[in-house]
Amino acid sequence: MGNDKMKYCNVCKKHVDPVKADWNWKWFILLTLTVVGWIPYVIYHVYFKKKNRCSICQSDQFSKFSPEEREQNRKRRELRKAKRTEQMSAGKEDFIEGSMGTYDDETEELLKKADIAFEEGNGNKAIKLIDKALDVYEEDEDVTVAFPLYKKKAYYLYQSGRNDEAWELYNTMYSKCDEKRILLAQLFDEKRKMLEFEMKYLGAIREAVMAKIYYDWTYLDKGREDEVDYEWTEDETFEELAKKAEKEHRWEEAREVLVEAYDDLENLDFPVVNKKVHTLLRK
Ligand SMILES: [Zn+2]
Numbered sequence: 091m092g093n094d095k096m097k098y099c100n101v102c103k104k105h106v107d108p109v110k111a112d113w114n115w116k117w118f119i120l121l122t123l124t125v126v127g128w129i130p131y132v133i134y135h136v137y138f139k140k141k142n143r144c145s146i147c148q149s150d151q152f153s154k155f156s157p158e159e160r161e162q163n164r165k166r167r168e169l170r171k172a173k174r175t176e177q178m179s180a181g182k183e184d185f186i187e188g189s190m191g192t193y194d195d196e197t198e199e200l201l202k203k204a205d206i207a208f209e210e211g212n213g214n215k216a217i218k219l220i221d222k223a224l225d226v227y228e229e230d231e232d233v234t235v236a237f238p239l240y241k242k243k244a245y246y247l248y249q250s251g252r253n254d255e256a257w258e259l260y261n262t263m264y265s266k267c268d269e270k271r272i273l274l275a276q277l278f279d280e281k282r283k284m285l286e287f288e289m290k291y292l293g294a295i296r297e298a299v300m301a302k303i304y305y306d307w308t309y310l311d312k313g314r315e316d317e318v319d320y321e322w323t324e325d326e327t328f329e330e331l332a333k334k335a336e337k338e339h340r341w342e343e344a345r346e347v348l349v350e351a352y353d354d355l356e357n358l359d360f361p362v363v364n365k366k367v368h369t370l371l372r373k
Contacts, residue, residue, distance in 0.1 A: 097152040098159075099144040105156065106146060110139040154225070163226045166194050170227075170235065192235075197223045204242070213250030217243060233266045237273050240266075241280060248284055256284065271311065275304035282327075291335035296368055298327050299348070303360065310356060320352045337371050344370045 096105045113135060122128045142150050155163065173192055193201070204219035220243045227236040240263050247256040260281055267273035278301035285294040302325065306318045319325065322345045332341035344367045351363045 095141075098154065098156045099147065099149065100151040100153055101147045101149045102144060103156075104146075106144050108141045108152070109143055109145045110135070110141050111143045112148065163229070166196070166226050167230050167235075170194055171230075171232075193223070193227070197226065201239075201242070204246070208246055208249070213246050213252075216246045217250065217252075220246065234270065234273065237263070237267065237276070241276065244280060248287070253284075253288075271304050272308045275301050275308060278304060286331065286334075289334075291331050292337070292368070292371055295328060295331045295335065295337075295371060296364065298331060299364060299367055300360075303358065303363075306352075306355060318352075318355065320349065320355075322348050322352075332371070335371070340371050340373060 095107060097108055098104070099106050114131075118128055118131050121131050142152075144150070144152070170193055200219050200223045204216040204223075207213075207219060208216035220239055224236060224239050224243070227239060230236055240259060244256045244259045244263070247253075247259060260277065263277055264274075267277065278297045282294050282297035282301060285291075285297060302319075302322075309315060309317050322328065328345070329338070329341055332338050332344075347363065347366050347370065351358050
């Protein structure tokens with residue numbers, strides 16, 4: 091579809107360019123007879139009336155996709171799913187990286203274009219291109235697939251100064267991936283980056299701690315316990331953030347709390363630990 095504003099009319103069964111509802115003489119005459127007068131109606135019609143009617147039948151029975159497009163999208167998702175299953179059974183997929191790089195060619199092309207647009211300083215265009223990719227994948231029953239797209243979109247939103255929308259998207263992502271530990275780990279990590287960017291370092295530490303816990307839980311799930319850093323010393327992010335927050339002296343105490351909690355990592359009481367750490371750092 092060349093024109094982004096085109097919509098599918100469910101009455102006419104075709105794509106149309108929406109128009110304003112017709113000029114309404116009844117309203118015009120009615121208002122002329124009142125103190126309000128006809129001027130507000132003219133202003134409303136010319137400047138404020140939304141283009142939300144079918145240009146052929148004047149109905150507002152629109153949907154984003156035609157049934158054929160919907161079917162096409164479904165087929166694309168299914169193909170991708172088959173491709174991913176194949177890769178997984180071949181043991182090629184690293185769980186940390188998620189499913190990037192397993193979309194169909196059309197989507198990969200969109201993502202490439204989005205990257206280029208973003209590099210050229212056109213963030214809003216990049217976001218629109220990602221949205222197009224999301225059109226196909228956000229309906230996928232497995233959110234793991236759409237996740238990298240959401241992540242990219244949030245990053246672009248942020249870098250384009252649309253911070254509020256980025257945070258809103260993080261909330262959406264959070265509710266979408268509630269059970270999936272690896273996705274939550276990545277999500278917290280993204281939020282950590284953004285808070286660091288905003289120089290909100292205490293908040294950034296909180297997100298970083300959550301990200302590590304979720305990553306480590308994922309390691310446990312995958313039987314890769316040897317990769318868990320039980321001492322919280324391998325990653326310098328925490329110390330660096332504490333330094334930036336001018337809480338360097340508190341981090342050691344916070345680390346001890348976390349190390350102790352890691353004695354029983356599988357049953358770690360996430361909100362309690364997080365609160366303890368945060369209270370310590372706030373002192
Ligand atoms: Zn129509």
